[in-house]
Amino acid sequence: MEFSEETLRKWLSKYKFRDLTIEELKSVHELYPNIRFTMSTYTFKDGSQKDLLNFSGTVPVKYQGNSYNIPVCLWILDSYPFTPPICFLKPTANMGVSIGKHVDARGRIYLPYLQHWSHPRSTIIGLTEEMIAKFEEELPLYSLSSTDAARQLELLSYIAKITEGENNIQSKGNGKKDDGRFNKVTVIGAGDLGLACALAISAKDVADKVIVLDCSEGTAKGGTMDLEIFALPKIEVSRDFSATANSKLVVLTINSLGNAQSYLDVVQSNVELFRGIIPSIAHYSQNSVLLVASQPVEIMTYVSWKMSGFPRSRVIGIGCNLDSARFQYIVSNIMKAQTKGKVNWIIGEQGENKVTACSGSNSAGEYQSEDLTDDNADHLLANRALEVLKGKGQRSWSVGLSVADLADSILNDKRKVHSISTMVKINFGLLQGL
Known part of the structure; x- marks a missing residue:
């Protein structure tokens, strides 16, 4: 025309x-x-x-x-x-x-x-x-x-x-037909967090193939070079988006490494990074689940959802999964507390805005929640556990283990409840979507 x-x-x-x-x-x-x-x-x-x-x-x-x-x-x-x-x-x-x-x-x-x-x-x-x-x-x-x-x-x-938009391409190098049984995971970003996620997912043996997509410029450095040198059997390093095709799960770990001085600068830098990445991910792995570990998690999860066009159920952030697992461990193993069948959670935004809650079940589909503050004993227990939790930093390897835990639930349909970040409509009384 x-x-x-x-x-x-x-x-x-x-x-x-x-x-x-x-x-x-x-x-x-x-x-x-x-x-x-x-x-x-x-x-x-x-x-x-x-x-x-x-x-x-x-x-x-x-x-x-x-x-x-x-x-x-x-x-x-x-x-x-x-x-x-x-x-x-x-x-x-x-x-x-x-x-x-x-x-x-x-x-x-x-x-x-x-x-x-x-x-x-x-x-x-x-x-x-x-x-x-x-x-x-x-x-x-x-x-x-x-x-x-x-x-x-x-x-x-x-x-x-x-x-014409019909993307039926298989990933280069995996050598297997995607018939629903081949669990392929892509980790976007080859920094410390990306490598920690890739190694943890591989060690947990929940993926048949892990692609580490190195988005940095120049030649391979540091960890990615070491991965290529020692050639772990299930991990492949690539700079080519076509290598990510037909991934079941895509983990986003990239963060701006610029000289940003403010929170807004960091957000804007990461949004710009995502603009060049999310459309390609959505094109090559249109049935995948996006798991966002980039910071700030809640905002970047929303950005990923908007840019990908995926259903909100397939775009989630790591949320408070790590803090919840630690919190439950502290209550049960360090404080030796009896919680009467209740499961304790950390929910909400990462950082100072987290709150505690508990439920009567740890499996999807059977979920009743209540605020710990409704019971004074539970409230005191939660405060004591939070004080212990505050001393635990979220280093790359610990976040990587948490990502591997989420990957296991997603890929193997474990029907396990996690504290994650996702889009939900206002629906008071439901903890599952937080």
Whole structure:
């Protein structure tokens, strides 16, 4: 379709930031008039669909003295410009995909610009400029011979399904069909917390494969390098989002390591990190559960829910699971207290805003709660236990053990009650959703 602002306004009527999107598309059209815009239905793996704007065209690339026009296709999500486009090569029948640092076997394009996308600094024109620069370093397509071209047709039909939104790709390297029995976990972030989570999940033996996605720039450092050196059998380190495909559980551990001075600075930095990560996770593992360990947990869980488009039941934060487990241990084993069949909990926001509560059951589906303050003896016991709990810091390895505990319940359907962070409607008297 030729560029028509009136048509775009009609197509984008359900986009959250329609005017911002249209203004940017005007600039793109002026610079690249060969681009064609269409509105198509994007079908996700779980069967859900969205009508999304996509456009295709070519970007000019010079490689080793020759000029090439590289065909690409970009899908614009309905939360654009606060989430990056989904980018693919669109090779013709006589073109083969050159797998490299920025392109996978199915033609999906990965760039640092996408990973660090942040409005208003990031734009489609800026993305295109980086795309050209990276393609000039490593040409993403090559010409096929006539015999190779015939074999390429099957691959192209496969890629076509991806660019139409049908993501049925298996994770590279796992070698198994995802038939519901292969428990694959991805840990996003290769810092101390990410490595602690990966090692704890592996040690607890609840996953068949653990992918550690290293989002840092530069070469592998520290722990990730050591993981590659000593090659633990169930753990794989990758920088390629396609390696995370079909994960049952995705654990988010990334935190901004900038020079942020305030709470709001930390929140904004982490939100910007998530903008470049969550859409890719949602694309490759559309049936996964997101488990958020990044700080502040409650806010980042909400951000993950909004950016992923997942049902709220599949986006949870680690909440007070660690504090609750410690609290129960302190009451039962250090204070040797008899709680008359009650289970003690820490609930609420991480930090100083936590409160105590208790229930008469520790299994899902049989849950009655009451405030410990209703009973003076229980209230005194809770205060004593909280004083002991305050001296226990939440180090990476201890949070990792708590994440592994949650992973076990999620992957193996243990029907165990945990104190987590999740979205709930106001419903007084129910402790399960806190």
